[in-house]
Amino acid sequence: MNYPDDSALLARLLSGEQKAYRELVATYQGAMRAVAFAIVGSRNADEVVQDAWLAVVNNLEGFQGRSSLKTWLLTITANTAKTRLKHNRREVLIDDLPGPHGTIGDEHFADDGHWLLAPHAWHQDTPEKLLMEVELRECLEKTLVSLSASQGSVLLLRERQGLELEEICNLLDISLSNVRVLLHRARLKVFATLEHFEETGKC
Amino acid sequence: MLTCKQLVERSGDLLDNRMSLRTRISMRTHLLMCINCRRFIKHMRLSQAVVRRLPVEESAALDSLAARLSEIRQGKQRGNHQS
Ligand SMILES: [Zn+2]
Numbered sequence: 139m140n141y142p143d144d145s146a147l148l149a150r151l152l153s154g155e156q157k158a159y160r161e162l163v164a165t166y167q168g169a170m171r172a173v174a175f176a177i178v179g180s181r182n183a184d185e186v187v188q189d190a191w192l193a194v195v196n197n198l199e200g201f202q203g204r205s206s207l208k209t210w211l212l213t214i215t216a217n218t219a220k221t222r223l224k225h226n227r228r229e230v231l232i233d234d235l236p237g238p239h240g241t242i243g244d245e246h247f248a249d250d251g252h253w254l255l256a257p258h259a260w261h262q263d264t265p266e267k268l269l270m271e272v273e274l275r276e277c278l279e280k281t282l283v284s285l286s287a288s289q290g291s292v293l294l295l296r297e298r299q300g301l302e303l304e305e306i307c308n309l310l311d312i313s314l315s316n317v318r319v320l321l322h323r324a325r326l327k328v329f330a331t332l333e334h335f336e337e338t339g340k341c
Numbered sequence: 342m343l344t345c346k347q348l349v350e351r352s353g354d355l356l357d358n359r360m361s362l363r364t365r366i367s368m369r370t371h372l373l374m375c376i377n378c379r380r381f382i383k384h385m386r387l388s389q390a391v392v393r394r395l396p397v398e399e400s401a402a403l404d405s406l407a408a409r410l411s412e413i414r415q416g417k418q419r420g421n422h423q424s
Contacts, residue, residue: 154415159407167403195410196417242349242381251344253377257384265390278395296357297392303357322353329388
């Protein structure tokens with residue numbers, strides 16, 4: 139097996155060790171939910187994730203270690219979600235909703251393409267210091283919730299789960315250029331929230 | 342020359358490190374000369390790190406899910422031994 143950490147965990151999972159399942163669920167539930175959310179939307183995401191977990195437990199012997207455990211889990215989740223959708227039309231995936239603090243758009247630039255207003259200096263220069271502010275954390279949660287399902291999922295899979303853009307394309311059946319657009323828009327909204335908070339001290 | 346607006350539009354390729362050599366050079370050149378865009382990119386990287394580290398609540402629901410999954414597995418193990 140090419141993934142030594144996975145193989146140790148897999149042995150414990152096969153034996154039914156409860157602590158191993160807690161590790162597995164805590165590590166991958168978020169990513170699985172993001173995949174399901176992007177494909178079937180919020181209403182059915184939890185059910186799809188439940189079904190995917192059952193498929194995982196029932197097919198553990200089928201995991202060959204040719205991919206990472208994470209890729210295997212996310213593929214099962216995507217397939218479960220797509221099966222659910224078979225007879226329903228996919229929602230438009232490139233939808234864009236306004237973020238609570240806007241984004242960085244045309245209005246930020248002069249006709250010659252230069253910044254109209256310089257980006258603000260931030261008070262904090264590490265993620266740890268920024269996240270110490272409870273109000274900022276809550277503010278960011280709001281921004282993340284405001285993202286469309288596909289934007290939020292792509293952001294989470296890329297930034298929190300570290301998936302390559304190609305992996306995200308394959309899981310969600312979205313073209314690479316659309317994944318890049320979704321990710322860029324989501325990142326700019328997060329940036330705009332931080333910028334706003336650092337500038338005004340308020341959400 | 343790349344404008345600030347164009348640099349912002351392509352900033353994702355910089356963050357994800359997916360640039361052609363030519364784009365990489367024109368972005369580097371722009372960043373050397375432009376303090377505003379340097380600050381923007383620095384803050385975009387900081388935003389990324391913040392999203393990565395944003396704490397999530399550990400919910401009790403996950404514990405019960407884990408318990409259920411391990412029970413199913415243990416049930417399967419017993420089934421296998423019996424057959
Ligand atoms: Zn610039």
